[in-house]
Amino acid sequence: MSAALPRIITVGEGTCGIxxxxxxxxxxxxxxxxxxxxxxxxxLGMCHREVMVEITGDDGKQFLYxxxxxxxxxxxxxxxxxxxxxxxxxxxxxxxQPETESAGFLQGQTRIALRNVGTIDPTSLEAFLSRGGxxxxxxxxxxxxxxxxxxxxxxxxxxxxxxxxxFPTATKWTFARNAPGExxxxxxxxxxxxxxxxxxxxxxxxxxxxxxxxxxxxxxxxGATHGYAYIRAEYPLALNYFGxxxxxxRTAGYLGxxxxxxxxxxxxKIKEGAGAFVCGEETAMLASIEGHRGxxxxxxxxxxxxxxxxxxTIINNVETLASLPWILVNGGSRYAAYGTPGSKGTKVFALAxxxxxxxxxxxPMGTTIRHVLEQIGGGSATGRPxxxxxxxxxxxxxxxxxxxxxxxxxxxxNATGAIMGSGGMIVTDSKSCMVDLARxxxxxxxxxSCGKCTFCRIGTLRMxxxxxRICEGKGTMEDLTTLENLGPSxxxxxxxxxxxxxxxxxxxxxxxxxxxxxxxxQEKRCPxxxxxxxxTHTIRNDKCTGCSICKRQCPVSCxxxxxxxxxxxxxxxxxxxxxxxxxxxxKPDAILVQ
Amino acid sequence: MxxxxxxxxxDSEKVRHWIDEIGSEPQAAVPLLQAIQGEYGYLPRKAMDxxxxxxxxxxxxxxxxxxxxxxxxxxxxxxxxxxxxxxxxCHVQGADxxxxxxxxxxDITDPKEDTASNGSYTIENVACIGCCSLAPVxxxxxxxxxxxxxxxxxxxxxxHARERNEILPGNFQEVDQ
Numbered sequence: 001m002s003a004a005l006p007r008i009i010t011v012g013e014g015t016c017g018i019x020x021x022x023x024x025x026x027x028x029x030x031x032x033x034x035x036x037x038x039x040x041x042x043x044l045g046m047c048h049r050e051v052m053v054e055i056t057g058d059d060g061k062q063f064l065y066x067x068x069x070x071x072x073x074x075x076x077x078x079x080x081x082x083x084x085x086x087x088x089x090x091x092x093x094x095x096x097q098p099e100t101e102s103a104g105f106l107q108g109q110t111r112i113a114l115r116n117v118g119t120i121d122p123t124s125l126e127a128f129l130s131r132g133g134x135x136x137x138x139x140x141x142x143x144x145x146x147x148x149x150x151x152x153x154x155x156x157x158x159x160x161x162x163x164x165x166x167f168p169t170a171t172k173w174t175f176a177r178n179a180p181g182e183x184x185x186x187x188x189x190x191x192x193x194x195x196x197x198x199x200x201x202x203x204x205x206x207x208x209x210x211x212x213x214x215x216x217x218x219x220x221x222x223g224a225t226h227g228y229a230y231i232r233a234e235y236p237l238a239l240n241y242f243g244x245x246x247x248x249x250r251t252a253g254y255l256g257x258x259x260x261x262x263x264x265x266x267x268x269k270i271k272e273g274a275g276a277f278v279c280g281e282e283t284a285m286l287a288s289i290e291g292h293r294g295x296x297x298x299x300x301x302x303x304x305x306x307x308x309x310x311x312x313t314i315i316n317n318v319e320t321l322a323s324l325p326w327i328l329v330n331g332g333s334r335y336a337a338y339g340t341p342g343s344k345g346t347k348v349f350a351l352a353x354x355x356x357x358x359x360x361x362x363x364p365m366g367t368t369i370r371h372v373l374e375q376i377g378g379g380s381a382t383g384r385p386x387x388x389x390x391x392x393x394x395x396x397x398x399x400x401x402x403x404x405x406x407x408x409x410x411x412x413x414n415a416t417g418a419i420m421g422s423g424g425m426i427v428t429d430s431k432s433c434m435v436d437l438a439r440x441x442x443x444x445x446x447x448x449s450c451g452k453c454t455f456c457r458i459g460t461l462r463m464x465x466x467x468x469r470i471c472e473g474k475g476t477m478e479d480l481t482t483l484e485n486l487g488p489s490x491x492x493x494x495x496x497x498x499x500x501x502x503x504x505x506x507x508x509x510x511x512x513x514x515x516x517x518x519x520x521x522q523e524k525r526c527p528x529x530x531x532x533x534x535x536t537h538t539i540r541n542d543k544c545t546g547c548s549i550c551k552r553q554c555p556v557s558c559x560x561x562x563x564x565x566x567x568x569x570x571x572x573x574x575x576x577x578x579x580x581x582x583x584x585x586x587k588p589d590a591i592l593v594q
Numbered sequence: 595m596x597x598x599x600x601x602x603x604x605d606s607e608k609v610r611h612w613i614d615e616i617g618s619e620p621q622a623a624v625p626l627l628q629a630i631q632g633e634y635g636y637l638p639r640k641a642m643d644x645x646x647x648x649x650x651x652x653x654x655x656x657x658x659x660x661x662x663x664x665x666x667x668x669x670x671x672x673x674x675x676x677x678x679x680x681x682x683x684c685h686v687q688g689a690d691x692x693x694x695x696x697x698x699x700x701d702i703t704d705p706k707e708d709t710a711s712n713g714s715y716t717i718e719n720v721a722c723i724g725c726c727s728l729a730p731v732x733x734x735x736x737x738x739x740x741x742x743x744x745x746x747x748x749x750x751x752x753x754h755a756r757e758r759n760e761i762l763p764g765n766f767q768e769v770d771q
Binding site for chain 1: 621625683694722724
């Protein structure tokens with residue numbers, strides 16, 4: 001295989017790409033190939049292969065490389081100068097040779113929400129327009145489509161809110177459309193508080209104009225004149241790119257007064273979130289925009305009737321909004337052709353954890369979890385078998401490997417006790433502890449509870465205390481009954497989704513991994529080898545080389561031995577805090593964790 | 595309190611400028627606090643007083659908001675902030691070890707303390723920075739460090755400190771891998 005000198009070099013510079021060193025890689029490439037044209041795109045989805053570089057040669061052939069860094073970059077440079085062989089380790093695919101691992105990753109994916117992410121420069125309005133951007137709002141305003149007709153098209157698509165709860169978007173819009181009031185608001189929910197989900201970040205970073213176009217469509221449909229984009233402060237790149245998209249769209253006449261010469265007026269302000277998970281809840285988010293603590297309130301009245309500053313307000317998730325232009329251009333029925341009877345279209349998932357190919361995937365509803373994890377995700381990253389997949393973050397639950405044939409469908413996922421949620425999929429293998437995972441989520445929800453409802457405030461605290469006790473080997477079998485009783489009470493007596501779903505991680509792990517709880521309680525054993533109070537670290541002298549790396553890394557100086565004398569190395573268990581630092585650095589794998 | 599020396603000098607003119615720019619209505623509370631924290635790294639008492647005196651936001655609302663959101667701090671921070679991600683993916687892949695390792699190198703032994711005694715670095719745990727495929731992750735200043743083990747975190751911090759002439763207070767030894 002041969003390559004020509006680069007004409008266009010594209011580097012994936014989403015937050016994940018930058019974290020992996022994309023800026024440095026681009027800088028080095030510019031130095032080596034100053035004559036090439038450089039393009040920056042968002043996350044290409046294959047986060048497991050960051051930094052990703054696509055090189056288009058003078059002959060038009062494209063080569064995609066992954067895991068590029070300053071060490072292996074010279075090989076790629078030599079190849080494109082015709083001075084060396086194909087850099088096998090980095091090579092993913094080329095125009096000549098498409099059948100590589102990327103085929104597995106991309107097979108079964110249908111990119112609707114992510115159609116432009118990783119393909120276009122997110123800071124360029126021209127790039128967006130060249131991909132058919134703003135065609136949907138152009139069609140609506142150009143053809144004089146009525147708001148009702150827009151709602152009807154969205155109703156035909158049967159799209160349900162992608163934020164997690166899955167409420168039919170068109171139905172929600174109808175409430176706001178019919179609500180009395182001259183002034184209406186449209187809010188884009190870009191708060192993405194679920195630990196483990198990053199699709200909203202990738203969309204806002206990779207294709208901000210599509211989200212904005214979705215906001216324009218929704219605003220037109222409900223009759224809103226003002227919009228807010230509530231975006232997490234933890235996503236600086238998303239804030240930056242979305243801000244630029246707003247400014248460019250305003251200058252080009254896609255935002256502001258009399259959009260595209262019509263009577264439609266709509267403008268958007270960015271509101272930076274300040275780090276409160278509960279603000280993902282509609283009424284809490286509105287309180288936050290109004291400048292208060294983000295605490296939910298009793299509904300009704302629903303925000304669609306009485307929302308921001310007392311006016312009818314619709315809150316749509318980033319992913320929902322990004323899908324709308326596609327629906328308006330291609331027709332609702334084409335969108336509804338994907339999926340199951342109850343869940344139409346596609347859903348974006350953020351794959352992470354013990355999976356070989358972590359990243360961003362978009363699949364039609366009705367795909368099985370197993371297909372996503374094994375075919376697209378490439379199976380286990382560690383060689384150990386999968387144990388479970390955690391879906392829906394702190395509001396969701398753990399689905400065991402035995403149920404991986406479950407279809408991705410709102411109702412089917414709900415039936416397992418987990419929820420679709422915003423689309424985080426964290427995969428765990430046999431070296432994970434499901435009790436620890438439940439404790440982790442409860443600690444999260446307990447901290448994030450706004451405190452308004454007693455059951456959420458105190459109930460989650462008690463659950464967390466019980467789980468911490470079990471992780472320390474001090475639990476009793478009665479604790480399990482208490483957890484099972486507390487769960488439904490917290491669900492029923494909480495005002496908002498946070499409390500109503502907080503017990504899910506505990507109840508699902510209790511249902512599917514009860515044996516792990518029992519092992520902690522009765523055998524004082526953590527089967528995953530995670531819970532510090534129940535494990536010990538020991539040096540296997542038969543494997544030890546006496547290199548002393550563990551001693552140098554130990555934060556409590558509990559390891560001793562003589563250099564190059566493996567038989568002398570020991571861990572003082574009275575001092576050891578089981579932090580696992582020694583096992584992490586030990587090259588011959590001589591630290592036994594039991 | 596070792597952090598006393600880190601108290602910021604508040605420029606009243608700057609705070610008034612932010613109020614002019616952002617607004618003085620209750621809905622300006624969060625952006626005003628974000629502007630103050632962006633400048634000083636935390637919310638100094640004097641800046642808070644200036645906001646209360648020059649806006650329609652009263653002290654209970656302002657402090658209510660400041661203590662509600664995870665982003666805000668009422669305590670001074672070190673010269674550099676280390677954010678350790680504790681999202682689900684980072685948690686299951688050993689984010690805890692990053693904390694152990696960083697606290698060790700910064701010699702922070704008091705579990706209630708998060709700033710090194712010489713005011714160089716502050717460790718903060720954050721919920722999720724959205725780089726789940728590269729877990730575990732930490733951010734120092736503006737730089738994100740992916741797929742870290744405890745020893746990698748130390749190495750990254752040592753390099754960061756070297757480039758900025760910061761002295762690390764911890765008694766540690768180089769670990770080569």
